[in-house]
Amino acid sequence: MMRSPLIVFRKEILDNLRDRRTLWSALVFGPLFGPVLFAMLINIQLDRALSKIDEPLELPVSGAEFAPNLIQFLQESNTTILPAPPSAEDAVKARLHDVVLVIPDSYAERFRDGEPAVVRLVADRSNNEAQRQLARARGLLARYSNKIGAMRLQVRGVSPLVSHPIVVEDIDVSTPQGRSVLVLGIMTYFVLFAMLSGGMPMAIDTTAGERERGSLEPLLALPARRPQILAGKLAATCLFMTLSLMITLAAFAISLNFVQLEKLGMSANFGPDVAVKVFLIAWPFVLLGGGLMTFVATFTKSYKEAQTYLTAVLLVPTIPIIFASIYEVQAKLELMAIPSLSQHLLITELLKGNELNPAWVAVSVGSTLLFGLVLAFLAAKRYESEKILG
Amino acid sequence: MSRDTGTHAVLSDFLGTHTVIVVDDVRKSFGNVKAVRGVSFRAEDGKITGLLGPNGAGKSTTLRILYTLLKPDSGTASVNQHDVLNSPVAARSTMGVLPDPAGIYPRLTARENIAYYGRLQGLDGDRLDKQVESVIELLDLSDFADRRTKGFSHGQRSKVALARALVHEPHNVLLDEPSTGLDVMATRALRNVIRQLRDQRKCVLFSSHVMQEVAALCDAIVIIDKGKVVATGTPDEIRAHTNKDNLEDAFVAAIGSAEGLE
Numbered sequence: 011m012m013r014s015p016l017i018v019f020r021k022e023i024l025d026n027l028r029d030r031r032t033l034w035s036a037l038v039f040g041p042l043f044g045p046v047l048f049a050m051l052i053n054i055q056l057d058r059a060l061s062k063i064d065e066p067l068e069l070p071v072s073g074a075e076f077a078p079n080l081i082q083f084l085q086e087s088n089t090t091i092l093p094a095p096p097s098a099e100d101a102v103k104a105r106l107h108d109v110v111l112v113i114p115d116s117y118a119e120r121f122r123d124g125e126p127a128v129v130r131l132v133a134d135r136s137n138n139e140a141q142r143q144l145a146r147a148r149g150l151l152a153r154y155s156n157k158i159g160a161m162r163l164q165v166r167g168v169s170p171l172v173s174h175p176i177v178v179e180d181i182d183v184s185t186p187q188g189r190s191v192l193v194l195g196i197m198t199y200f201v202l203f204a205m206l207s208g209g210m211p212m213a214i215d216t217t218a219g220e221r222e223r224g225s226l227e228p229l230l231a232l233p234a235r236r237p238q239i240l241a242g243k244l245a246a247t248c249l250f251m252t253l254s255l256m257i258t259l260a261a262f263a264i265s266l267n268f269v270q271l272e273k274l275g276m277s278a279n280f281g282p283d284v285a286v287k288v289f290l291i292a293w294p295f296v297l298l299g300g301g302l303m304t305f306v307a308t309f310t311k312s313y314k315e316a317q318t319y320l321t322a323v324l325l326v327p328t329i330p331i332i333f334a335s336i337y338e339v340q341a342k343l344e345l346m347a348i349p350s351l352s353q354h355l356l357i358t359e360l361l362k363g364n365e366l367n368p369a370w371v372a373v374s375v376g377s378t379l380l381f382g383l384v385l386a387f388l389a390a391k392r393y394e395s396e397k398i399l400g
Numbered sequence: 401m402s403r404d405t406g407t408h409a410v411l412s413d414f415l416g417t418h419t420v421i422v423v424d425d426v427r428k429s430f431g432n433v434k435a436v437r438g439v440s441f442r443a444e445d446g447k448i449t450g451l452l453g454p455n456g457a458g459k460s461t462t463l464r465i466l467y468t469l470l471k472p473d474s475g476t477a478s479v480n481q482h483d484v485l486n487s488p489v490a491a492r493s494t495m496g497v498l499p500d501p502a503g504i505y506p507r508l509t510a511r512e513n514i515a516y517y518g519r520l521q522g523l524d525g526d527r528l529d530k531q532v533e534s535v536i537e538l539l540d541l542s543d544f545a546d547r548r549t550k551g552f553s554h555g556q557r558s559k560v561a562l563a564r565a566l567v568h569e570p571h572n573v574l575l576d577e578p579s580t581g582l583d584v585m586a587t588r589a590l591r592n593v594i595r596q597l598r599d600q601r602k603c604v605l606f607s608s609h610v611m612q613e614v615a616a617l618c619d620a621i622v623i624i625d626k627g628k629v630v631a632t633g634t635p636d637e638i639r640a641h642t643n644k645d646n647l648e649d650a651f652v653a654a655i656g657s658a659e660g661l662e
């Protein structure tokens with residue numbers, strides 16, 4: 011009876027569409043979680059990075075009276091001078107201030123004599139927040155020092171250029187898209203996560219759930235062939251995963267419009283055409299993910315048990331992605347044979363604005379589908395075994 | 401009492417009855433546990449055959465082998481001449497099965513639950529609708545047929561599960577402990593349905609650990625204990641064989657104790 015997979019498929023879809031929890035987690039929460047969190051995180055980071063530059067640097071100064079010119083320079087350079095706490099070290103340790111500038115009373119005398127005048131910046135190196143403030147304060151002091159140095163040379167009739175034997179110019183060859191990949195690289199995982207979590211309730215309901223309800227035994231006593239029953243169930247899981255994938259990509263395409271990546275010199279190369287390509291690259295993973303979840307779920311006896319194991323399965327696709335990020339793996343043909351890593355590398359290429367190598371795409375799609383078919387076959391074998399009843 | 405089933409089969413043919421379910425020296429172990437240790441019996445058309453035995457006697461395992469969920473370690477079993485090992489799908493297609501437990505889908509209505517099984521049995525279109533309607537009537541489900549089965553009572557769920565098993569008018573009906581947990585009215589309704597099936601010349605095979613139920617319903621009884629058949633025959637034959645007038649005493653005599661029976 012070749013109609014069996016279709017009958018099972020339609021029943022599972024109808025059945026699960028009536029389950030609000032499944033719908034929420036499969037088609038709303040799962041797919042939107044990534045894009046929303048992603049946009050929020052990036053925006054918060056952008057806000058912090060951008061606003062700190064415009065904000066005046068708040069700098070408590072002790073001994074300001076010994077260096078009025080320096081203080082004036084700092085104030086002209088967008089620094090708010092605050093009265094110094096009695097003990098700079100204690101104030102910084104207690105995190106009352108991030109950075110405190112201490113000007114010793116010897117400053118004026120040494121400055122006048124043309125000797126290096128010492129000032130101290132007190133900061134806590136373990137305080138991340140203080141690093142930016144410290145760097146800004148140090149930069150301002152260095153600028154002032156250079157300025158005074160240049161003036162002194164000029165007064166002595168020497169060109170200030172003499173003191174700059176080498177000038178370093180940084181030339182950054184990364185494209186704006188290339189820079190954004192650092193941020194967008196994590197997106198692959200969100201996409202695969204949404205896809206898997208979209209199919210998870212269905213994969214559980216159609217296997218462990220069926221067993222827990224006691225409806226599996228009568229179903230298997232029907233004349234339909236068991237691999238066909240499994241095919242219908244797997245197809246239903248795959249449909250939910252596909253929908254979830256579509257929703258999450260659409261949400262990414264929309265939410266990235268609200269992220270002002272341009273302000274960081276990046277551009278989000280994620281228009282509708284890229285979204286479609288990402289979909290086509292990620293789609294073969296649906297069979298693999300669905301097959302994997304169904305196969306794992308056949309070993310479990312209850313909904314809860316299946317949930318525990320499948321939540322661990324959600325982490326599996328992260329492993330290659332994490333390794334790729336740590337070792338800064340570059341895309342090459344052999345790596346396209348590894349599912350999840352190949353999707354990650356191809357999607358990254360797309361986000362960089364690069365053309366995709368057709369051979370890479372072919373190997374990625376082929377190997378991912380092959381893994382998926384093997385898992386589906388293993389799950390079907392489990393259905394044919396008597397152990398399926400537990 | 402007819403331990404010689406060969407003679408019995410010849411006699412049956414002569415009387416115009418047909419043996420449709422044949423179990424011959426079936427054995428099945430799970431690890432070290434020998435669940436079934438050489439069970440043989442036959443069930444015929446137009447008769448209600450009861451598998452009686454205490455809990456853990458091997459009744460469910462025997463039925464599961466018949467509806468091909470389990471494979472026997474040795475021995476053979478066939479249904480309508482379809483061997484359960486060689487042609488399991490053909491064997492299953494002749495049966496309507498009510499296993500224990502027989503869960504139904506809570507988010508589907510009673511009618512949808514029944515129709516799902518009808519479709520998987522190959523019914524569709526008008527024929528499906530007609531058959532679904534007819535089992536809904538047979539089991540008196542009309543009042544709640546279009547409600548989702550979540551929240552149904554145990555009796556209601558059992559009726560839906562039975563209707564689902566009968567939707568394709570199977571020739572053989574296998575019921576595993578069908579009356580467990582049913583109240584008096586539901587049990588009566590179940591017995592009426594089983595008798596109707598018998599009157600339609602179907603072969604009904606059901607298991608039970610309740611002596612009164614088997615005594616009240618069955619035309620033929622197979623008593624199983626510790627994975628073996630200890631007695632087969634009509635209630636009269638069993639009474640005669642054990643020299644007991646009372647069927648209950650006869651059962652106890654056959655099994656050797658009343659443990660596990662009700």
